[in-house]
Amino acid sequence: MKKGVTQRILPRTGTKTSSRTQSLGSPLSGPYILTPSPSRLLPRRITNSELDSNHLLDICDGNEDWLLAETVTNQDERIQGIRYITVDLISKLTKQDNLAFVRSLNLAITKSGEKKFKFIENLEKCERLQVLNISHNVIEKIEKLEKLNKLRELHLCNNRISKIEGLEHMANLQLLNLSSNNIEHVPMWLPKKLRSLRTLNLQQNKISSLQDVSRLKPLKNLIELSVAENPVSNLPHYRLFLVFHLRSLETLDEQPISQEERDQAHQRFHMEEIERLEQDLEFCMAEMDRLQREKAAAVEELERQERLLELQHLKSLQDxxxxxxxxxxxxxxxxxxxxxxxxxxxxxxxxxxxxxxxxxxxxxxxxxxxxxxxxxxxxxxxxxxxxxxxxxxxxxxxxxxxxxxxxxxxxxxxxxxxxxxxxxxxxxxxxxxxxxxxxxxxxxxxxxxxxxxxxxxxxxxxxxxxxxxxxxxxxxxxxx
Missing domain, CATH: 1.10.287 (Helix Hairpins)
Structure with missing residues (x-):
């Protein structure tokens, strides 16, 4: 569910095109909108200024009854109740009274009209959980997963997550699916903490920098990566860049990497990599010189402090x-x-x-x-x-x-x-x-x-x- 995406409505016999489903608060596609109420939904006519702010959606059919019915259907899809993850629900889904024996848990919502989960909670007792699927919900934050140290697969696609967090302790995680979210950056700690990661899906997010993706270079076990439908995928040579820097990859954006692509990537980026490494080397040498100077100054200051301490000790004895x-x-x-x-x-x-x-x-x-x-x-x-x-x-x-x-x-x-x-x-x-x-x-x-x-x-x-x-x-x- 993405925010801020308008929907063009064609005549009754036409088709509707939309890249993502509208969320609450996004512009509506007709002159009537429904204001949610605890008891009922009431139509409200949009003013001309509101139509201008919504980029003047084209309406080719003048049948307001059909338009109102279509709007009510979309509004019902958006306005859903919130479900909560409880111990009873987990026991009911897994048919296990003792949650410590649960190995796999599927909380994905596949049917339209069902209430969705917004918070990750009450999973502390599932200490042996290995597969967790909470896709197609409205989760906004990854949290309360500290006890799941044995988790191997985590599916959180089609949610509202904007930041990768709360996974620093998952050293055994092998598959991470975060597609169709609002993620903009890959954190620095991810390649350091998730050493066992083999499959990473970041498709349909908001990643715009190749530098963020190149941070995955220390992951020697990463063989499958998907970053399609991100702003970064529109950059020229982005595929060759990732193939050159992430040498362990075998599949990129659900397409296998051939040897020819590896040769092209090497021919395209190895000189740039050498120049970059030379620049990094110069920077490291300058940094090392600076640290050596600071070390010499610190040693000199330490010796001076030791001499002063000895003088103070002698003076104390004399006193x-x-x-x-x-x-x-x-x-x-x-x-x-x-x-x-x-x-x-x-x-x-x-x-x-x-x-x-x-x-x-x-x-x-x-x-x-x-x-x-x-x-x-x-x-x-x-x-x-x-x-x-x-x-x-x-x-x-x-x-x-x-x-x-x-x-x-x-x-x-x-x-x-x-x-x-x-x-x-x-x-x-x-x-x-x-x-x-x-x-x-x-x-x-x-x-x-x-x-x-x-x-x-x-x-x-x-x-x-x-x-x-x-x-x-x-x-x-x-x-x-």
Whole structure:
């Protein structure tokens, strides 16, 4: 069924000539057309403009009744229902309940007026199918045949197929009939996938290029080919061209190929083939040179990348070593910082103890008339890590406690007391205490200086630690 083909209607006694059957939507051959309806068909008169667009079909007979009857007959042939391939239908046709045992299936529609198949479906269970015939239908696409790996013959003639597809997996296919369809090209994959193909029928299609047909050259088993009634068959020397390129052919367009034709084809096309092969060789050489240059550039780039990778690896090792070294230094400085902090803490504690002792000594000196006597046993028992009891100095008060009456005695008693040798001893002790006090103050000042130095060292260590941590974080960012 081809689209766009007009039909010339002659008088009642004449004949009708048409290359192909009209399809739905093609121009009709009379002033009346029937619009399909679910219930009935109604006539409709065509306007003059529609007649012009349909190339003004000649009507030599004025009998409109006969013309209407003829149109209804053609319309009934075109407007048919759609059938579907079902499992029940396959079982009924093959008389097999188990579709896995079906070897041959004929779904071709030979009677006019029957419903036709539009889709290929429900054939997955026919895994052992070898012969499939779905000719004379309205199939538009080859599909859902992936499971039919053992198929040897496939007949799809007189359909509406426009593209060869869905057959890539059929390595055992030997006969393919696609005549009377709308195919325009032979795909590139066909000679690569259908290696077992022996018979190919592409008659009455729309193939217009010899290059498409010459793609079948790799099919060494192809012995029968039909491309008649295609636009390509109107080209001059097309038969000799195919005979020369498809050496395995024995029959072309249902006519056997003679040795004389082979000689003529060789004489006609062998020089052109040599020139073409030389051009192909030059092209291949140029392509090979280009690929060699690309390969050399790729090898050079690969070597450069390898060198860069080695440098990156060495740099990574160096960074790891530097990171390990910096970590060790960080641990060492952290330990030193802990030691310095501990020493600073002890020095601060010692300073606090000395300041407290000095303060209590000053307080006791103000309220005591006599200097204190150090308690050597207490000093021996005290340790640097202990702190003094707050509110009491680390010295022993005078054992001689004066009463209030003795303090307010007369002047004669005071002079007598000053002349006492014990008073001289107290004076000497006071001088010794003054010297010791000065020494203690000097020692306290020295401790202050040491504390300041320790604080400076702690600050410097903290600054170095901060700088090291910043450097380490930068290194980590670079490594990432």
């Amino acid at each position: 790891q070593q530097y990171q390990t070294q910096q970590k060790q230094e960080l641990d060492t400085k952290t330990e030193l910082l802990k030691q310095k902090t501990l020493e600073l803490t002890r020095a601060c504690q010692k300073q606090y103890e000395l300041e407290q002792e000095l303060a209590f000594q000053k307080i006791d000196a103000k309220f005591e008339p006599y200097p204190y006597y150090p308690d050597h046993e207490l000093e021996a028992s005290s340790s640097p890590g202990e702190s003094a009891y707050i509110g009491k100095a680390q010295h022993k008060r005078n054992l001689v406690v004066l009463d209030g009456t003795q303090i307010h005695q007369g002047a004669s008693a005071v002079h007598t007391e000053r002349d006492n040798p014990r008073q001289d001893l107290c004076t000497a002790s006071f001088l010794d205490w003054s010297l010791e006090h000065n020494k203690a103050e000097e020692h306290l000042q020295q401790l202050h200086r040491e504390i300041e130095e320790a604080e400076q060292q702690v600050l410097r260590a903290g600054e170095e630690l901060r700088l090291f941590e910043d450097t380490l974080s930068q290194k980590k960012n670079l490594l990432q």
